[in-house]
Amino acid sequence: MDKFSVLTAIAAPLNIDNIDTDKIIPARFLKTIKRTGLGKSAFADMRYNADGSEKPDFVLNQAPYRQAEILVAGDNFGCGSSREHAPWALKDFGLRCVIAPSFADIFFNNCFKNGILPIALPEEICARLREDAAMGSNAKLTVDLARQVVVRPNGEEIAFSVDPFRKHCLLNGLDDIGLTLEHATAIDAYEANIPSWQPKIQGA
Amino acid sequence: MPRTLFDKIWDAHVVDRMEDGTCVLYIDRHLVHEVTSPQAFEGLRMAGRKLRRVENTIAVVDHNVPTSPDRLTEVNEPESALQIATLEQNVKEFGVTYFPMSDLRQGIVHVVGPEQGISLPGMTIVCGDSHTSTHGALGALAFGIGTSEVEHVLATQTLLQKPARNMLIRVDGALPQGCTGKDIMLAIIGKIGTAGGTGYVMEFAGEAIRALDMAGRLTMCNMSIEAGARAGLIAPDETTFDYIKGRPFAPQGADFDKAVAYWKTLPSDEGAQYDKIVELRAEEIIPQVTWGTSPETVIPVTGLVPNPADETDEAKRTQMQRMLSYMGLEAGQKIEGTKVDVVFIGSCTNSRIEDLRAAAAVAKGRHVAPGVRVLVVPGSGLVKQQAEAEGLAQIFTDAGFEWREAGCSMCLGMNPDKLTPGQRCASTSNRNFEGRQGPGGRTHLLSPAMAAAAAVTGKITDVRELI
Numbered sequence: 001m002d003k004f005s006v007l008t009a010i011a012a013p014l015n016i017d018n019i020d021t022d023k024i025i026p027a028r029f030l031k032t033i034k035r036t037g038l039g040k041s042a043f044a045d046m047r048y049n050a051d052g053s054e055k056p057d058f059v060l061n062q063a064p065y066r067q068a069e070i071l072v073a074g075d076n077f078g079c080g081s082s083r084e085h086a087p088w089a090l091k092d093f094g095l096r097c098v099i100a101p102s103f104a105d106i107f108f109n110n111c112f113k114n115g116i117l118p119i120a121l122p123e124e125i126c127a128r129l130r131e132d133a134a135m136g137s138n139a140k141l142t143v144d145l146a147r148q149v150v151v152r153p154n155g156e157e158i159a160f161s162v163d164p165f166r167k168h169c170l171l172n173g174l175d176d177i178g179l180t181l182e183h184a185t186a187i188d189a190y191e192a193n194i195p196s197w198q199p200k201i202q203g204a
Numbered sequence: 205m206p207r208t209l210f211d212k213i214w215d216a217h218v219v220d221r222m223e224d225g226t227c228v229l230y231i232d233r234h235l236v237h238e239v240t241s242p243q244a245f246e247g248l249r250m251a252g253r254k255l256r257r258v259e260n261t262i263a264v265v266d267h268n269v270p271t272s273p274d275r276l277t278e279v280n281e282p283e284s285a286l287q288i289a290t291l292e293q294n295v296k297e298f299g300v301t302y303f304p305m306s307d308l309r310q311g312i313v314h315v316v317g318p319e320q321g322i323s324l325p326g327m328t329i330v331c332g333d334s335h336t337s338t339h340g341a342l343g344a345l346a347f348g349i350g351t352s353e354v355e356h357v358l359a360t361q362t363l364l365q366k367p368a369r370n371m372l373i374r375v376d377g378a379l380p381q382g383c384t385g386k387d388i389m390l391a392i393i394g395k396i397g398t399a400g401g402t403g404y405v406m407e408f409a410g411e412a413i414r415a416l417d418m419a420g421r422l423t424m425c426n427m428s429i430e431a432g433a434r435a436g437l438i439a440p441d442e443t444t445f446d447y448i449k450g451r452p453f454a455p456q457g458a459d460f461d462k463a464v465a466y467w468k469t470l471p472s473d474e475g476a477q478y479d480k481i482v483e484l485r486a487e488e489i490i491p492q493v494t495w496g497t498s499p500e501t502v503i504p505v506t507g508l509v510p511n512p513a514d515e516t517d518e519a520k521r522t523q524m525q526r527m528l529s530y531m532g533l534e535a536g537q538k539i540e541g542t543k544v545d546v547v548f549i550g551s552c553t554n555s556r557i558e559d560l561r562a563a564a565a566v567a568k569g570r571h572v573a574p575g576v577r578v579l580v581v582p583g584s585g586l587v588k589q590q591a592e593a594e595g596l597a598q599i600f601t602d603a604g605f606e607w608r609e610a611g612c613s614m615c616l617g618m619n620p621d622k623l624t625p626g627q628r629c630a631s632t633s634n635r636n637f638e639g640r641q642g643p644g645g646r647t648h649l650l651s652p653a654m655a656a657a658a659a660v661t662g663k664i665t666d667v668r669e670l671i
Contacts, residue, residue, distance in 0.1 A: 015519055018398055018498050022637040027618045031268060031283035033242035033290050035351075045639045050625070074519070076399040079432060080635060082334040083240065084350035102399055105434050106334060106348050113352035164224045165364070177253070180360045183228050186220040187362060190230050191257075195466070197459035198232070200259035201301050201322060 002115035003173035007096055008142040009069035012059050013130035019073055020080035021107060025089040027081075038085055039092030060093070064136035070143065072129045073100040077118075078107025087114045097143050099150065101126050112166045115173070117145060119160045128152070145171055206473035208370045209439050210405045213345040213470070217328050219362055229365045232327040233344075234357050235313045236263040236300065238291040239618070240332030244355035245294040255298040256361040262322055263295045263302040266312045268618045271581050271608040276306060284619065298358075311584025311610040314338040314552035318422060319584055321451025325440040325467040330357055335552045335634065337429045341421035342448070343440035343470055345405070348429065368434045371404035372478040375412040377486035382668040384562065385420030386554060386632070386651040388412065388484070389427045390492035394502040396482060401433030404480065407472065408438050412486035418447040419558035426553045427634050430499040439471035491667055493539055493630075494649040496527035497638045503539060505654070505666045511535040530638055531646050532628070540664055542648070546629040547659040548641070549605075549652055550581030551615040554632035557590050559652040564596040566656035566670055572604035573662025579606050579621060581613040605659065617642045630658035 029041040047058050054061045060068065071090070077100040078086060087110045090098070096116055101123040103111075111118040121129070132139045132153050139153035145167060149157040169176055207215070220228040241263075248255065255261065268284035269275065280288070288305075295302040303310040309320060314335050317323035325343035330336060332354040339346035353363055375388055393400075406428045413421070421438050428436025438444075445464050448454045455463045490504035503509070512524040512535060528535060533542070549555070549563050560582065572578050580600050582588040588610055591597050597607050614621040615633040617640065623629055625644025632655050633640075636647035648664060657667040 017519065017523060020498075020635075020637045022616075022635070022640050026639055026643070027616045028643075030239050030618060031281070031287055033246070033287060035243050045643060050643070076402070076432065079398055080334065080429075080637060082332060082336075082348035082350055084243075084332075084352060087350075102402060104399070104432060105402060106350060110350035110352065113350060163226075163366070165222065165226045176364055177251070177356050177359050180228060180356065180362060180364060183220045183362075186228065187230070187256075187360065190219045191361075195462070197455045197462040197466075198324075199321075199453055199455055199459075201233075201262050201453060202259050 001113070001173045001175060004096065004115055004117050004145055004170045006142065006144045007069060008140050010064050010067050010137055011070035011072050011129065011133035011141045012065040012068035013133040014059055014071055014073045015130055017074040018076045018079055021078055021083050021086040022080055024078065024086040025083065030083060030085050035088050036092060038089035039094065042089035042093040067094070069094055070097045070099065070141055071095050072126055072133050073098055075101045075123065077103050079104040082106045084110045087111050087116050091116055099126060099129060112170060115170065117143065117170060119143070119150065121158065121160055125158055206475040208472040208476045208478065209343065209407055209437050209470055210345065210368070210370055213326055213328065214367050216326065225366055226364050227366065228362045230328060230362055231330050231357050232260060233317070233322060233329040234261045235317055235329065235331035235336070236261060236354070237267060237313050237331070237333065238265050238287040239267045240351050241294065241354055242287060242290045243351050244358055245298070247355040248358055253359045255300070255358050258299050260361060261300050263291060263300045264310055264313050264316050265291060265305055267612045267616065269305055269611040270620050271611045271613045272620070273609060275609055308585040308589065311587065312552045312555060312612055314426065315555060315583030315587065318342060318418070319451070319586060321448055321454030324448065324454065324463070325444060326470050330363065334429045335426050337433065337436045338422050338426040338552055340425035340428065340436040341418060341438050342444055343438060343467065345435055345437070347435040368405040369403055369479040370477070371401060371406045371433070371480045371482070373406055373408050373482045374410040375408065375484045375486050376410040377412055379412050379415070379486045379489060382491055382653065382671055383489050384651045384653065385416050385423040387489050387492045388486065389424045390494070390499070390502045390649065391484060391489050392482070393427065393431045393499050395484070396431055398430060398498055398500045399432045401428060401431040404433050405435045405437060406431065406433040408436065413438060414441065417558055418443060419556040422556065423553055427499070430634055440467045491651065491654050493654065493664055494636045495531065495533060495539055497530055497636055499634070499636060499649060501527060505540055505664065507539060509533050509535060509537050509539055540666055542664045543628065543662060544576060544630045544658050544664065545627045546623060547576060547578040547655050548614040548629055548631040548633060549655050550579065550583070550613050551633035552583065553634045554652050555581060555583030555587065557587050559632065560587070560591050560596050563652040563656040564599045566653050566667060567603040567605065567660060568599050570603055570660040572659050576659060576662050578604070578659040579608060579614060581608045582610050584610045603660065614641050616640060630655050630664060
């Protein structure tokens with residue numbers, strides 16, 4: 001997994017609540033057996049007309065925001081489906097950090113597995129960050145994971161919280177399957193105690 | 205200390221606990237389907253890892269299988285066919301039990317698990333699908349995961365998790381005629397919102413929940429994710445045990461008795477603490493229907509579409525206006541009487557035999573309204589067989605409804621069953637998001653009986669007038 005330490009980048013404002021994972025990546029694009037290549041389909045129905053041309057009023061189609069690496073979104077971002085294609089699409093587009101008042105659980109979790117940092121901050125702070133973001137390339141935000149702060153263009157620092165284990169994994173780009181396998185003895189011991197009445201799925 | 209049902213299942217599955225409270229949580233059942241697993245198996249293969257517990261794993265195809273009667277011989281969309289072929293190759297390579305399209309047991313993963321007795325009380329159950337919350341109706345801790353976590357479970361049979369908070373939703377009183385578990389759940393989502401359950405496991409209790417059959421309970425837990433909850437839960441009781449007894453993968457004979465003895469210890473203890481409690485009265489519920497593009501935008505069928513002008517928050521007002529424009533509805537109009545083009549009866553929310561019986565009771569002796577297309581898609585091959593044996597299929601075909609093969613179908617636009625832009629659909633599925641049933645499609649969520657009422661009248665109709 002890619003490491004995440006300090007990111008200074010253009011932020012795109014997207015002030016819509018309940019951006020669901022069908023909006024981030026519609027189901028028709030899930031028919032892939034790869035993790036890559038979904039960036040062109042990110043936000044497809046918000047971003048393109050039926051004929052495939054771009055909708056000029058959608059923020060990620062506008063000049064500075066094509067290079068955005070941070071998204072400042074609305075409440076309950078990533079609700080709906082568990083599809084990890086949503087963070088894959090964001091990452092493939094170039095986004096590494098999403099800031100919103102709240103996130104849906106599964107999406108939030110999936111971000112960390114893909115080197116994307118989701119940051120929950122109160123709505124009034126998100127509103128200020130969206131104002132910064134509206135200034136485009138004149139006002140980059142800095143996200144410093146080690147210090148757990150977002151730095152506004154005026155230098156103001158906004159603290160955010162992050163789960164210590166997830167922070168550790170993200171800072172070091174760690175694959176958590178490897179970490180879990182360090183508990184193999186405990187897993188063996190647990191399995192030895194599964195009651196005998198619990199059926200095994202076998203045969204077809 | 206008194207514990208909740210969630211606390212008990214959680215505690216029983218903690219393998220190891222780290223300093224910051226992150227737990228290695230054991231997973232009893234891993235359900236796998238074709239859409240969210242290819243990259244996980246690929247990851248396993250690339251890292252040279254084994255599938256740790258094949259006996260905890262089951263696979264089925266559902267999301268992008270066609271549901272047409274000739275689907276075993278027709279040519280599927282190439283990308284869908286590739287995903288199905290990839291799953292078939294993976295289950296073969298890793299030795300996973302698998303129900304292919306030609307197997308009578310094939311169906312929607314969240315219908316198949318309970319139906320086969322694979323999903324049992326007290327278990328931890330995961331699947332790369334958000335509607336895994338469905339299985340909580342059996343008193344299991346069941347939740348959706350992403351593909352990286354699918355790989356994690358394949359490799360380790362565990363997940364790294366922190367415990368959720370406990371929410372209790374108590375629904376007392378008797379549900380009026382014409383109302384179902386779907387109506388209770390839509391009313392709950394309308395009350396607490398789509399983020400109302402974020403961070404919580406939501407336990408449903410009270411007289412109205414106890415009175416529901418397993419199908420109604422499965423519908424409610426299925427949609428707990430639409431309220432943002434990590435999982436939904438209902439304490440196992442005699443209804444649960446009767447449902448499980450004799451199912452193919454359930455414990456049999458003396459093992460079943462041992463299992464029941466354990467399952468009876470699971471319900472929340474007297475005095476167990478919840479972080480949040482929500483209460484509803486069942487007798488106040490009216491058949492529900494959504495008007496917008498989020499499951500929380502729900503009103504009683506007797507109600508009016510809300511007016512954005514009444515919303516004081518500007519961002520919310522703009523969003524409401526956008527929803528009305530997308531849905532082709534006017535502020536303040538009656539929702540009843542809105543004409544529909546398509547009716548979809550199916551999905552992991554409402555495709556069980558009880559759902560089909562409820563729809564058939566309304567369809568019987570009636571006929572589909574002119575110009576309306578109705579799809580009835582059973583949740584599994586076994587549900588289809590039973591519906592045919594009970595004469596329900598005949599009622600549907602006599603009424604001019606399409607009787608189809610098992611799969612996810614028009615719930616999510618990943619297979620040939622899709623809405624075309626602007627089409628309006630009365631749907632028993634779980635999400636009314638923009639484009640969910642096909643780009644530009646307009647979805648109204650409602651119960652199977654309400655869907656059947658819309659089918660025969662051609663418009664959104666209060667089913668209580670037809671029963």
